[in-house]
Amino acid sequence: MNPEPFLQLDRVIHEKGRLAIMSMLAASPELSFTEMRDALNMTDGNLTTHIRTLQEVGYLSVTKSFHNNRPLTTCALTAPGKKAFANYINLLEQILRQNKPQ
Amino acid sequence: METNWAAEHLQVIRTLMERSALYRRALAPIMIFNGGVGLVAAVLGWAVGIKSPRAFILYWATVGVIAVARSFLLVRRQALKESEPFWSPPTRRVTQALLPPLVAGFMIGAADFAREGPVLAVSFFGHGPTVIPTVMPWLPLSWVVLYGCAFHAAGFFMPRGMKVFGWAFILGGCALLVAGAADARHPAGCAHAIMGFFFGGLHLAYGVYLYYTEPRGNAP
Numbered sequence: 001m002n003p004e005p006f007l008q009l010d011r012v013i014h015e016k017g018r019l020a021i022m023s024m025l026a027a028s029p030e031l032s033f034t035e036m037r038d039a040l041n042m043t044d045g046n047l048t049t050h051i052r053t054l055q056e057v058g059y060l061s062v063t064k065s066f067h068n069n070r071p072l073t074t075c076a077l078t079a080p081g082k083k084a085f086a087n088y089i090n091l092l093e094q095i096l097r098q099n100k101p102q
Numbered sequence: 103m104e105t106n107w108a109a110e111h112l113q114v115i116r117t118l119m120e121r122s123a124l125y126r127r128a129l130a131p132i133m134i135f136n137g138g139v140g141l142v143a144a145v146l147g148w149a150v151g152i153k154s155p156r157a158f159i160l161y162w163a164t165v166g167v168i169a170v171a172r173s174f175l176l177v178r179r180q181a182l183k184e185s186e187p188f189w190s191p192p193t194r195r196v197t198q199a200l201l202p203p204l205v206a207g208f209m210i211g212a213a214d215f216a217r218e219g220p221v222l223a224v225s226f227f228g229h230g231p232t233v234i235p236t237v238m239p240w241l242p243l244s245w246v247v248l249y250g251c252a253f254h255a256a257g258f259f260m261p262r263g264m265k266v267f268g269w270a271f272i273l274g275g276c277a278l279l280v281a282g283a284a285d286a287r288h289p290a291g292c293a294h295a296i297m298g299f300f301f302g303g304l305h306l307a308y309g310v311y312l313y314y315t316e317p318r319g320n321a322p
Contacts, residue, residue: 019111020118027119032186039121067187074187089115095108 005094012057013088017042017050022085025060025077033073051075059084125192125260127180130312135176136169137306144298153290158237159215162245162297195259203252207245214241240284242296246275249300267308271300 013022020040024031037047054060059081063074077085143165152161181188250271257265278284278296286292 019115023115023118024122027122028191030191031122032184032190034184034186035126035190038184039126040118070182072187089112092108092112096112099108 005091005098009091010084010088012053012059013084015050017046018054019088021047021050021054021075022059022077022081022088025075026082026085030063030074030076033075036075054081123192123195123259125196125256127177127193128312129260129264130309132173132176133305133309133312135172135309137302137304137309139165139169139172140300140302140305141298142302144294144302147297148291148294151290152294153236155214155235155237155241158241158290158293159211162242163211192259196256199255199259200252203248203255207248207252210241210244210248236290237293238284238289239286239292239296240279242293242300243275243279243284246271246296246300247279250275263308263312267304270304274300274304 013019017040021036024036024039033047033051036042037044040047042050051060051062055062058078061076061078063076065072065074143162147158147161152158177193178188181190250268250273252268254265254268254272257268283292283296
C-alpha cells in the first residue's frame with residue numbers, strides 16, 4: 001500500500017472541527033458565525049479558535065459588518081482554501097481507490 | 103481500516119455540505135399562521151357568498167398577500183434575532199425554487215380575472231332572467247397542484263418533510279380533479295372548501311407537527 005496520499009493530507013484541514021467548517025463553507029458562498037455555530041453545535045470559543053487557525057493559513061476570509069445595528073460576522077472560503085479543500089477530497093478518494101479490493 | 107476512515111470522512115463532508123445548503127428557519131409559526139388565515143378566509147368567503155370569479159380571485163389574492171407579508175415578517179424577525187442576513191444563500195435558493203409554479207398560479211388567476219369569466223373559470227346558472235357567473239373548483243385545484251409543485255421543488259433545500267407536504271397538495275389536488283370536484287353541484291362553496299382544506303387545514307396540521315418536532319434554537 002502506498003502511504004503517500006495519507007502523508008500528503010493537509011493537517012490544518014484534517015482536524016475534525018476545521019474539516020466541518022471547511023465542508024460547510026465549500027457548499028455555500030458565505031455563512032454567518034451563528035449559522036455555523038448552530039449547525040456544527042460548537043461553542044463560540046471553539047469556533048473562533050478554528051476560524052482563526054484557518055484564517056492564519058489563508059483558507060478563510062472573515063468579514064465583520066453591521067446588519068440592522070447588530071454585529072454580523074461572516075466567513076467564506078478563499079481561493080487557496082477552495083483549492084486546499086478540493087485537494088483534500090481528492091486525496092481521500094485516492095486512499096479509497098487504492099484500498100479497494102480488486 | 104484506512105479505507106473505512108477515508109469513507110467515513112467523505113460521508114461526513116457530504117452530510118455537512120448538504121446541511122450547509124439547507125434552509126433552517128423555524129417554519130412552524132409561518133405554517134400555523136397561514137393555516138389559521140386560510141381556514142378563517144374560507145369560512146368567511148363561503149359565509150359572505152363570494153361567488154363570481156373576479157371576486158373569488160381578488161379575495162384569495164388579498165388573503166395570499168396577507169399570508170406572504172406576515173411570513174416575510176416572521177422570517178425577517180428570526181434573521182434579526184439570530185443576527186443573520188435575511189437574504190441568505192439558502193433563502194435565495196428556496197425562493198428561486200418556489201417562484202416558477204407560483205408565477206404560473208398567479209398568471210392563471212390573472213388571466214381569469216382579466217377575462218371576467220365566460221371561458222374557463224365559470225359556469226352559468228340561471229335564476230330567472232339573470233345569469234350569475236360563478237367560480238369553478240378547477241381554479242383553486244390548479245392553484246393547489248401548483249402550490250404543491252412549488253413546495254416540492256423548495257423541499258430540495260429544506261428539511262425533508264417539505265417534499266411530503268408538497269406531494270400532499272399535488273396528490274390531493276389531482277385526486278379531487280379525477281373525482282370530479284370540478285363539476286361540483288355547488289361550485290363556489292366547493293371552491294372555498296378546497297381553499298380552506300388545503301391552504302388552511304394542511305398548513306395548520308403541518309405547522310402543529312413542526313411545532314412539536316423542529317429544533318427550537320432558531321424559533322422567533
